Amino acid sequence: MLFQEVERIREESLGVTFSCPTCGNRISMVTNPGETQLVHALGVKLGGRTDAPQPLDLTRETLRSSGSTAGAGECPFSDVVAGLQEPRKDSEPAGVEWTPEARARLERVPDTVRPLARMMIEQMALQKGCRHVDETLMDEAKEKFME
Amino acid sequence: MSDLRTLLDKLTFHDDAGVQKQLVDQLLKVKTRLARVRRKILVLSGKGGVGKSAVTTQLALALARMGKRVGILDADLNGPCVPRMLGLGDQRLTFTLDGAQPPSGPLGIRVASMAFLLDRGEPIRWKGPMDLTPVWLGMMEASVIREFLSDIAWGELDVLLFDLPPGAAADKPPTIANLIPELEGAVVVSIPSEVALEVVKKSVVYARDLGIRILGLVENMSGTRCPHCGDTVHPPGNGAARLAEELGIPLCARIPLDPDLARSLDRGIPLPEEHAVSQLFMGFARKL
Numbered sequence: 001m002l003f004q005e006v007e008r009i010r011e012e013s014l015g016v017t018f019s020c021p022t023c024g025n026r027i028s029m030v031t032n033p034g035e036t037q038l039v040h041a042l043g044v045k046l047g048g049r050t051d052a053p054q055p056l057d058l059t060r061e062t063l064r065s066s067g068s069t070a071g072a073g074e075c076p077f078s079d080v081v082a083g084l085q086e087p088r089k090d091s092e093p094a095g096v097e098w099t100p101e102a103r104a105r106l107e108r109v110p111d112t113v114r115p116l117a118r119m120m121i122e123q124m125a126l127q128k129g130c131r132h133v134d135e136t137l138m139d140e141a142k143e144k145f146m147e
Numbered sequence: 148m149s150d151l152r153t154l155l156d157k158l159t160f161h162d163d164a165g166v167q168k169q170l171v172d173q174l175l176k177v178k179t180r181l182a183r184v185r186r187k188i189l190v191l192s193g194k195g196g197v198g199k200s201a202v203t204t205q206l207a208l209a210l211a212r213m214g215k216r217v218g219i220l221d222a223d224l225n226g227p228c229v230p231r232m233l234g235l236g237d238q239r240l241t242f243t244l245d246g247a248q249p250p251s252g253p254l255g256i257r258v259a260s261m262a263f264l265l266d267r268g269e270p271i272r273w274k275g276p277m278d279l280t281p282v283w284l285g286m287m288e289a290s291v292i293r294e295f296l297s298d299i300a301w302g303e304l305d306v307l308l309f310d311l312p313p314g315a316a317a318d319k320p321p322t323i324a325n326l327i328p329e330l331e332g333a334v335v336v337s338i339p340s341e342v343a344l345e346v347v348k349k350s351v352v353y354a355r356d357l358g359i360r361i362l363g364l365v366e367n368m369s370g371t372r373c374p375h376c377g378d379t380v381h382p383p384g385n386g387a388a389r390l391a392e393e394l395g396i397p398l399c400a401r402i403p404l405d406p407d408l409a410r411s412l413d414r415g416i417p418l419p420e421e422h423a424v425s426q427l428f429m430g431f432a433r434k435l
Contacts, residue, residue: 003163016164034283037275041286043173043294048165055247055298056240056264059291063264064272 001027006046013115014039016046030116096122097132105138120145176297178328180246184218184304188362188435189323189333193350194343195313198367199336201412202402203310204232206334208417209425209432211254215305218249220295221260222323223312224288225271230262234415239263246300253417259299261291289322296326324357332360334399334435337387338368344386351394362435363399364391372403372423379403400431 001018004026009015014036019026031039039046043058054060098106109117121141125133162168181187190203200223207217221229230236233252240247240263249257261271273287301307309323324330333354337347351361366388370381381401391398402408402424411418418425 002161006164033275034280037280037283038286040275041283041290042166042170043290044166044169046164046166049169055242055300056294059294060264062273062275062287064274 009115009119014046015115015119028119030113030119032111032113032115096125096130099132099134101135102133102138105135117145173293173297174326177293177326180297180299180301181307181328184301184307186306187309187327187330188306189309189311189330189359190336191311191333191350191354192313192336193346193348193353194337197313197336197338197343197347198402199313200228200232200310201408202334202336202365202367203308204229204412205402205408205418205424205428206432206435207233207256207306207308208254209428210306210435211256212420212425212429213432216255216303218257218259218301218304218307220299220307220309221258221262222292222295222309224261224291225312227260227262227265229258229310230260231415232412233258233417236262236267236415240299243300246298248300257301257304259295259301292322293326321357324354324359330359332362334362334365335396336365336367337390339366339370339382339384339386341384341386344390348390348394351396361394361396363397363431364394365399365431366401368404369401370403372405374406377423397434399434400427402427 002021004017004019007015007017009030013033014031015028016031017026017028040058040062106114106118106121121133121138124141124144125131125137128137130137190199190206192199200221203219207219211217219229219233221227223229230238230250230252233256235250235252235258238250238258240249240259242248247259249259250263251257265271273284275283309327311323335347335351335354337343347364351364354361364387369387370379372379387401388398405424407418407422408424420426420429
């Protein structure tokens with residue numbers, strides 16, 4: 001499988017896409033916050049470094065400044081992937097609207113797989129030509145993915 | 148099963164994400180940086196509170212008095228105290244194209260420490276939602292030590308001492324031993340207490356398992372020096388000597404609990420060379 005791209009799906013979650021060199025099929029892996037942070041702790045950039053590393057950059061970047069509160073407004077993973085765009089906000093998915101009921105059901109999906117579930121449901125909606133996710137689509141997705 | 152094996156044989160690894168290359172580059176950077184350091188020595192102990200940092204600083208001073216160019220890497224990330232002991236408590240690292248420049252203390256001793264990145268009295272706080280996860284913390288601390296090894300611009304040094312954190316240290320010695328090319332060995336610090344010696348013995352055995360050569364044992368707080376007559380009174384028993392003999396390592400020094408030394412470390416002002424404790428460390432340094 002060949003590495004294709006990395007997308008920051010939301011804060012602390014990355015989608016890493018690989019493709020088969022023979023058939024072209026693509027597989028995406030979604031990291032949960034723990035996995036993302038473990039990659040960060042290695043001091044590497046997915047996709048390779050394009051800039052020269054600065055002295056102690058991992059240490060300085062990951063140290064929380066005095067007086068700040070835990071995690072507030074500080075994404076420690078901004079440097080994991082070079083040149084990565086800002087993550088999508090929940091309120092502005094990739095052209096797909098979520099009804100409040102569907103969004104509430106998505107929130108009940110465990111944290112570790114929620115980004116993947118969200119991505120798959122949005123892809124399913126787009127394939128059906130839908131621009132919104134409602135409970136009916138959620139039921140269809142559940143039936144399809146739980147087969 | 149055989150199908151799976153066939154499939155496995157067909158799989159090829161592509162480092163398209165560049166992770167493996169970056170990890171190799173990190174290690175090469177450490178090797179290149181430490182190539183300019185002639186001797187690399189760990190100071191460790193299985194027990195906390197036995198005076199590893201005190202021994203490290205006094206050994207560094209003794210080596211510097213012998214004309215050596217000395218550096219100390221304070222690898223105790225969570226409780227760094229080498230800077231204060233050498234009067235460098237208010238110093239910071241400065242960053243240049245060549246790397247992070249370590250402040251110079253007495254006799255030109257160069258020091259790198261996490262204390263130089265923290266406000267005085269502030270503990271380390273890491274960003275992120277998993278900042279208290281043991282696995283992540285272990286990886287992060289290993290990476291921080293690796294960065295200190297690769298990014299501190301020591302220049303040419305005759306001796307670099309690594310002041311390790313306390314504990315039987317299941318993680319730091321292997322991390323450091325794996326990272327440091329041509330590590331000469333370790334000085335082990337204990338106190339006369341049988342309880343401490345038992346733990347120290349475990350750390351010696353563990354270090355040897357990792358292939359770390361033990362250069363010698365130092366018995367710190369080895370009795371009390373009388374402020375009136377100057378004589379040193381040792382506690383009963385001779386545990387450190389017995390342990391050294393049992394493990395086949397030299398007992399390099401017995402350092403008394405001296406009020407002058409305690410004041411010197413608290414104030415960050417070195418004892419004069421002619422002081423009895425300084426002379427003990429000079430004798431220790433000559434044995435290394």
